[in-house]
Amino acid sequence: MGRSPCCEKAHTNKGAWTKEEDDRLIAYIRAHGEGCWRSLPKAAGLLRCGKSCRLRWINYLRPDLKRGNFTDEEDELIIKLHSLLGNKWSLIAGRLPGRTDNEIKNYWNTHIRRKLLTRGIDPATHRPLNEPPSTTPSTTTTSTTNLQDVTTTTTTISFSASAAAAASTDQKDHNNNNNNNNNKQVVQVKHEMMRCPDLNLDLKISPPMATQQQQKQSAETLKKNGGGMIRELCFACNLGLQNSKDCSCSCSSSFNIVVDHNNTSSINGGSSSNNNNTCYDFLGLKTSVLDYRSLEMK
DNA sequence: AAGGACACCAACCGCCCATGT
DNA sequence: GACATGGGCGGTTGGTGTCCT
Numbered sequence A: 001m002g003r004s005p006c007c008e009k010a011h012t013n014k015g016a017w018t019k020e021e022d023d024r025l026i027a028y029i030r031a032h033g034e035g036c037w038r039s040l041p042k043a044a045g046l047l048r049c050g051k052s053c054r055l056r057w058i059n060y061l062r063p064d065l066k067r068g069n070f071t072d073e074e075d076e077l078i079i080k081l082h083s084l085l086g087n088k089w090s091l092i093a094g095r096l097p098g099r100t101d102n103e104i105k106n107y108w109n110t111h112i113r114r115k116l117l118t119r120g121i122d123p124a125t126h127r128p129l130n131e132p133p134s135t136t137p138s139t140t141t142t143s144t145t146n147l148q149d150v151t152t153t154t155t156t157i158s159f160s161a162s163a164a165a166a167a168s169t170d171q172k173d174h175n176n177n178n179n180n181n182n183n184k185q186v187v188q189v190k191h192e193m194m195r196c197p198d199l200n201l202d203l204k205i206s207p208p209m210a211t212q213q214q215q216k217q218s219a220e221t222l223k224k225n226g227g228g229m230i231r232e233l234c235f236a237c238n239l240g241l242q243n244s245k246d247c248s249c250s251c252s253s254s255f256n257i258v259v260d261h262n263n264t265s266s267i268n269g270g271s272s273s274n275n276n277n278t279c280y281d282f283l284g285l286k287t288s289v290l291d292y293r294s295l296e297m298k
Numbered sequence B: 001a002a003g004g005a006c007a008c009c010a011a012c013c014g015c016c017c018a019t020g021t
Numbered sequence C: 001g002a003c004a005t006g007g008g009c010g011g012t013t014g015g016t017g018t019c020c021t
Helices: A019-032 A040-044 A050-061 A072-085 A089-094 A101-118 A161-176 A212-224 A292-296
Strands: A152-158 A186-192 A256-259 A265-268 A279-282 A285-287
Touching (some): A019 A050, A072 A089, A089 A101
Antiparallel strands (some): A256 A265
């Protein structure tokens, strides 16, 4: 059964918003807050579709938006998040305060794609352009990193227990029914070992399992650093690339961020048993307990 | 100066999911 | 369980400005 249109299209304006429309929308949301977008246009005296109002507000009128050019740091963050999350623009935007998914999407398509292409990297796969599409092991190296391409695997990151459980069956279902997926909660991440050779995304995100000695060392290091303090790691370390040439914080300890089936996350090597407000900076998320569901939150 | 090509980005469209009835 | 509705997301389009010939 087809869906009813979100609004009466015959009586709505389309195209660019006028200053007056903007003012009306801003005034209304200031007075009443964000609420029912469907009824908002009528209440605000706007001849616009509710969706259009929402988009205008979120992408352009929101007071907390950061306008202006993207910084190099934002560029790199977007690239790395995209390599992990794919075209999940809203998730990526969630990690860039003041930026919207639409803005990032546009920026990706106009700037970053080209930037990666000039680096000889396929923006879709984050693999070298001249690399054959097969998944057979190779020793190709890129111009920007010296990470070895070992193999390609598909891993499911689950954002919830049910999704985690569903994830296993999801693959089966996917074969039978293309549309029957839980993409909102389950992100299929094709992660190439080339990108993150040490990053195991199978239900946990970690460098290779730290040895007990490493874990002990890490715990001691953490203790030394004050325990409850926010631990700042460079991006390379956040991705499990400790001691790589990209590492700028020269940390030597290993931290495993484990996401289990019970919606809980813990940090191995740090203080998995007592989180006691320990914060880690994973992908720039200073979070006491890494909960992937938060990635969905804008 | 003109006009075609290109780049940028705001806005739209269609689909999906969650929730309520 | 079936259906209706609202909200959200990713892909795409079209208008506008800039660059190039």
